[in-house]
Amino acid sequence: MSTTTTHPYVAALLAGTAALPQSPAAWLDARRAAALERANALAVPTTRDEEWRFTDLTPLTRLQFQPVTTASTVSAADIAAYAVSEAAVRLVFVDGIHVPALSHAGFLPAGITVELLASALKKHGALIEPYLAQLVKNDNDLFAALNTAFLQHGVFIHAAKNAALQAPIHLLFVATRKGVAAYPRCLVVADAGSEITVIEDYVALGDEAGLTNAVTEIAVAANASVRHIKLQRESSQAFHIGSSAVTLAKDARYLSHAVSFGARLSRNNLSVTQMGEGAHAQIDGLALIGGRQLADTHTLMDHTQPNGTCEQSHKTIVGGAGHAVFNGKVFVHQGAQLTNSSQQSRNLLLSDKARVDTKPQLEIFADDVKCAHGATVGQLDADHLFYLKSRGLPEAQARNLLTYAFGAEIIDRIPVPSLVAQLEQYVMARTEAGA
Amino acid sequence: MINANAKKILEVRDLTATVAGVDILKGINLTVRAGEVHAIMGPNGSGKSTLAKVLAGHPAYTVTGGEVLFEGKDLFALASDERARAGIFLGFQYPVEIPGVTNSAFLRLAYNTVQGGRGKEELDPLEFDDLVREKMKLLEMNPEFLSRSVNDGFSGGEKKRNEILQMALLEPKLSLLDETDSGLDIDALRVVAGGVNTLLNAGNACVLVTHYQRLLNYITPDYVHVMSAGRIIRSGDKSLALELEERGYDWLLDDKKAGATV
Structure with missing residues (x-):
């Protein structure tokens, strides 16, 4: 269906963008405007869309969500359970807004930058411009377009050439209120030979229906290594839609651990593009859901260059009347010889009403590759x-x-x-x- | 060690069992008294492993007839976990791997569950750590096996040591050791058998299921039984095992056939 009439639900969501302040960079204003235009042109996906076949967004469209300009009051004690003692630095966002009092900047070695996106745009604009809103694809993704249209609050992480930080960087996003939409945005740029670990952690206080629409972009340069831990433990009423887009240069390493426990409905997209020879990705996923929760994970591993390796293991544990969805695509392009890519989808059903839809997809256009995939759905052995x-x-x-x-x-x-x-x-x- | 007055730990009478509708055990009779070691031998497919699994309560097997008394009580009235807590231990031929559960946590959980079931004291992690390290010495096991996942990536010999470690911790009255010697090299066999010998005493009993005589060079059986086609066709003392080693099973099977025609 092609139309220029904005979908009413999208129009209501986008009403909030009018109040956004101008960004510090003209190029970013242009990218936000383009994303806004794109969002206006896209409809809310339905189960007739192949990418959303098993995930019905109707419950989301019955509610209205708007961003807020002030965070609710949250004490350190409220979020003590989420402390990661190993973290070098912690940035806390409540309802999408950064709260300095809850954050702490530890000692960061030379070459490691962890900064709010707004101030980083002023200081490091040239470093950010090649990547921000460039890695994630908006064309057919309403939620990524919405996030970019609302792009304001977020984090910029940079590891300069050969800089290494063993301790993780902890980004904690706390949802507290009903009807609040948060559009967190993270950009991670790891220069050649660098090494960092980032924890993206989405939690909730209380059991309210909020919306988190998150986008993270990660560019891993030659021989650099990024470990990306994404935890989604929001309330059982919440909606969480997240997209991560990763590019890997020659011999880069990307290690992903995505864990979903929360949300009434969650969708986690991860797209990894191997742009240089010999890059390696490890993609681990776990969803543990019950009740009437739905957890949908879509991954894309795109091997465009030779000698790439990827090991993917996605597991779901589904109880109650929960519903887990996994769609994992592996593309091996014609020139990507000697690719070694494996994918396992293993699913454990704990009740008669639990459901899983899993769809591993391999598309191989090179003739000398090693690719394996498998899916199991079952009960305990x-x-x-x-x-x-x-x-x-x-x-x-x-x-x-x-x-x-x-x-x-x-x-x-x-x-x-x-x-x-x-x-x-x-x-x-x-x-x-x-x- | 045979003591005709020792109490009966296990009495199997006319036991029959099936798996997936196929008759596997066709009338087993066996009495095991405290202090005794019984070896059950026989060719592949004779039903000897099935006997061990049926006694331990494996759900794939259906008991179709006969009765089994464990310390005078109906064994089949107990679920498999209740049998374990009552004092039956099955040493697996193929111990399963459980990635995600550390061996130490698993061993302590099993130990405390069995202790609790017997009205004995449970141990906290530190106390248990002392105990398990002591027992590991018996089997010459590296303590690093405590921090690994249960049997995950263990070699065949390491898995069997881990089985006997569990036997040492759970202190069963009746140990059913199913092909404990398979997959062991000669050094591991010596260590594992030595561990078993240390654990056997006048108050407990052991049934060894084995295909080969070589385990019996290390653990001396009081009785040797030969199974074929779901029945015990010959019982004797340890010399029977030596005879089997020399002559194979065929002469016994031929004897049986000859006997059947009389």
């Missing part, structure tokens, strides 16, 4: 259960332990112990409650 019961564990306890283990396998690969402890505790509590 009877032999595993018997093993635990033969050691005295009652049925329920054995089931919980195996469910926990299924998720822990993904969580344990996150090299941040305090975060692993938080997530494991959550998974344990959730499995004991029947997910």
Whole structure:
């Protein structure tokens, strides 16, 4: 359907853009305006759109969301449970607005910059311009276009050539209010040979229906390494739509850990484009949902150059009447010889009403590549259960332990112990409650 | 160690069982008293592993007849986890791997569950750590196996050591060791068998399911039973195992066929 009439729901969402201040850079104003125009032209996707076949956005369109200009009052104690003790620096946003009192800037080594997007645009405009709103594709993605149209609050992270920071950078986004839309934006630029870890952490206080529409762009230069941990633990009423777009130069490494526990409806898009030879991506995903939650993950691994490697493992644990969706595309272009790309989608259903739709897709146009993919949907393995019961564990306890283990396998690969402890505790509590 | 007056730990009477509708056990009779070591031998497919799994309560097998008493009580009234807490231990031929659960957490959970089930004291992580490290020495196991996931990436020998470590911790009254010797090199076999010997005493009993005589060079059986086609066709003392080693199983099977025609 082609029309220039703005979809009424989109028009209502976009009403808020009129109040946006001018950005510090003319090029950014132009990109916001282009995104606004694009958003006006796009409709809210329906299940008739292939990309949204299993994810019905109707519940989202029944509610109205607007950005706010002041954050609610949140104390340090309110968010103490989300502290990551290893973090070098923490930036906290409440309802989309940065709260300096809750943030702390630790010691950052030379060459590492972590700054609010607004001030970074003034100081590092030339560094930002090649990437911001350039890596993520707006053309057919209403939510990415909306985020760019509202682009104001966010974070710029830069690692200069050969700069390395072992400690993670913790970006904590706290949702507190009903009807609030937050449009967080992150840009990560890792120059040649650098190494950083970024935690994007979306949490909620209370159980309100807010909307988070997040976009993160990550450019990894030659031989650089970025570890990207994205946690979505918002309220069970919330809507979370996030897109991450990553480009990898020669021999770059990108390690992604995406964990979704929260939201009534969540959609996580991750697109990784290998633009140089020999780049490596590791893409781990875990969704643990129950009740009437829906968690949708769409990934795209685009191998355009030779000798690229990618290992992807996506797991879901679905209880109650939950619904998990996974769509993983792997493209191997004609020139991308000697690509080695694997993808596993493993899904555990804990109840009769739980549902999973998984669709791994391989499209290969090169003739000398190694690609493997597989998908399993099932219940707990009877032999595993018997093993635990033969050691005295009652049925329920054995089931919980195996469910926990299924998720822990993904969580344990996150090299941040305090975060692993938080997530494991959550998974344990959730499995004991029947997910 | 045979003591005719020792109490009966296990009595199997006319036991029959099926898997997926196929008869596997066709009438097993076996009595095991405290202090005894029984070896169950036989060719592949004779039903010896099935017997161990049925006794431990594997859900794939259906008991179709006969009865089994464990310490005088109906074993089949107990679910598999209840059997474990009551004192039955199955050492698996193929221990399963459980990525995501550390071995130490698993061992402590099993230990405390069984202890709790027996009305005994449970241990906190530090106390348990002392205990498990002590038991690991028995099996010459590197303590690093505590921090790895259960059996995940363990070699065949490491998995079997981990099984006997669990036996050492759970202190069963009846150990059913299913092909514990398979996949072990000679050094690992010596260590694992030595561990088992240390754990056996006048108050417990052990049933070794094995295809080969070589395990019995290290763990001396009081009785050797030969199974074929779901029945015990011959019982004897340890010399029977040596005879089997020398002559194979065929002569017994031929004997049986000959006997059947009489």
